[in-house]
Amino acid sequence: MKEKVTKEQIQEALIVRHTKVVQEKLNQARVAIAGLGGLGSNVAFFLARAGVGHLHLIDFDRVDLTNLNRQQYSIRHLNRPKPEALKEELLEINPYLDIQTDFLKIQREHIQELFQDADVICEAFDQPDQKAMLVNGVLELLPEKKMVSGSGMAGYGNSNAIQTRKAMGNLYLCGDETTGIETGKCLMAPRVAICAAHEANQILELILDE
Amino acid sequence: MFVNGEQVHLEGEQSMTSFLEARNYLKDRIAVEVNGAILPKKEYDNYMIKQDDKIEIVCFVGGG
Numbered sequence: 001m002k003e004k005v006t007k008e009q010i011q012e013a014l015i016v017r018h019t020k021v022v023q024e025k026l027n028q029a030r031v032a033i034a035g036l037g038g039l040g041s042n043v044a045f046f047l048a049r050a051g052v053g054h055l056h057l058i059d060f061d062r063v064d065l066t067n068l069n070r071q072q073y074s075i076r077h078l079n080r081p082k083p084e085a086l087k088e089e090l091l092e093i094n095p096y097l098d099i100q101t102d103f104l105k106i107q108r109e110h111i112q113e114l115f116q117d118a119d120v121i122c123e124a125f126d127q128p129d130q131k132a133m134l135v136n137g138v139l140e141l142l143p144e145k146k147m148v149s150g151s152g153m154a155g156y157g158n159s160n161a162i163q164t165r166k167a168m169g170n171l172y173l174c175g176d177e178t179t180g181i182e183t184g185k186c187l188m189a190p191r192v193a194i195c196a197a198h199e200a201n202q203i204l205e206l207i208l209d210e
Numbered sequence: 211m212f213v214n215g216e217q218v219h220l221e222g223e224q225s226m227t228s229f230l231e232a233r234n235y236l237k238d239r240i241a242v243e244v245n246g247a248i249l250p251k252k253e254y255d256n257y258m259i260k261q262d263d264k265i266e267i268v269c270f271v272g273g274g
Contacts, residue, residue, distance in 0.1 A: 039274040126274035128239040135241050135270070139248040154273040168243035168266045180271025187273050 007096040014051040022208060023051060029207040032056040032118035034106055034134055036082040038187060039150045040124030041072035042196030043203070048090040050204060054098045055090070056118060057083045060105035070189040106130075111137040115145060120203050123149035124196075128180065139169050148202045152176035153195035154185035162191070164198045172206075174198035211263045226257040230267075241268045 015023045029052045033040045036059035044057060059082040063073045077085040083101035090099060106114065111134070115121050121138055125131045131149060138147050152175035153162060161176040175195050179185055211220050226249060230237060242249045243266040249257060259265070 035274055037274050124274055126272060128270040128272045131270040131274075132239050132241060135268070136248065136251060139241065139243075140250050143248070149270075150274060151268070151270045152273070154271075167268045168241065169246070169248060171241070171268070173268060175271075177269065178271060179273075181273045182271060185273075192273070 005095075010051070010094055010096060018050070025208055025210075026051050026204075027053040030054040030056070030117055030119045031122060031203055031207075032058065032115050032120075033122045033124055034058050035124035035126065035130075036071075036086050037061075037067065037124065037126050038070040038189070038192035039126075039153075039196045039199060040122065041082070041086055042193050043122055043124055043200045044086055044090060045072050045093075046197065046200035047203065048093050048097060050200075051094060051097075052203075052207070054100075056100045056102070056114075057086055058102045058104055058106060058114065059083055060103065070187055070192045106134060108133060108137045111141050115142060118145065120206050121145055121147045122199055122203060123147060124199070126181070128182075135171060139171060143169060146170045146172070146206045148172045148174065148199045148206070150174050150195050150199055152179045153192050154179045154181050154183070154187050156186075156188050156191055159191070159194055162194050162198060164202050172202045174202060211259060211261055211265060213265045214267060220259055220261050224259050226254040226259060229259055230254065235267065235269070239270045241270075242266070243268075 031052055033044055061082050062079050063077040063085055067073055081103045083103050087099045087101050123134050135149050164174045167173040211218055245264050
């Protein structure tokens with residue numbers, strides 16, 4: 001059996017890539033991810049690889065076969081709750097991350113308690129009314145929190161239409177803002193991952209440029 | 211008034227709800243900011259738009 005990788009070794013390796021000043025900020029950061037599908041599972045992988053110290057993963061769904069075209073799960077995860085399946089995967093990248101999970105369908109009345117400790121909240125739902133519910137709820141109830149949301153990443157091609165902008169208050173919006181599943185477009189791994197990378201990249205900027 | 215950065219002429223008295231309906235926005239898929247503050251959904255019916263308002267509307271489409 002291979003020797004166990006220590007916390008110190010992982011820290012050293014992250015500092016080699018990120019520098020000490022950056023890594024110390026990432027270690028302290030707290031990010032909540034609401035929705036662990038194509039957006040959320042990819043955002044979580046990016047942030048775990050970056051060594052973001054405290055992650056809160058929230059979803060009400062279980063992994064099914066239709067998820068595997070774009071979400072960071074495998075056959076071995078089928079039927080398992082997404083939060084615990086994803087946590088297990090992230091701990092294979094960095095076993096020393098603090099990862100909290102909630103197997104829960106988020107309603108407006110959960111928002112204050114669920115997100116009070118987060119530095120940044122990532123909206124990564126797939127249904128547009130759920131996205132709007134969470135964004136409105138956070139902007140109304142926790143206006144001081146920074147929030148990153150995704151809207152418009154269906155289909156393929158047209159990579160450069162996906163953008164990040166500060167849309168209002170503390171809300172940063174990623175996506176092309178038009179291409180949805182409503183228009184009959186499919187959802188495919190690359191374009192969803194481009195949007196997820198926009199979200200994760202904006203989250204890192206919010207953490208590091210504070 | 212300005213809507214998403216574009217100047218728009220306000221025609222008579224209009225609530226946020228009637229303005230959004232006239233422009234075919236789906237109320238449960240948007241967020242609306244007026245003059246830098248989020249407008250809670252429960253206030254859409256009562257909020258009367260003013261000529262110098264700066265309104266930002268974000269639309270959510272499905273997929274994730």
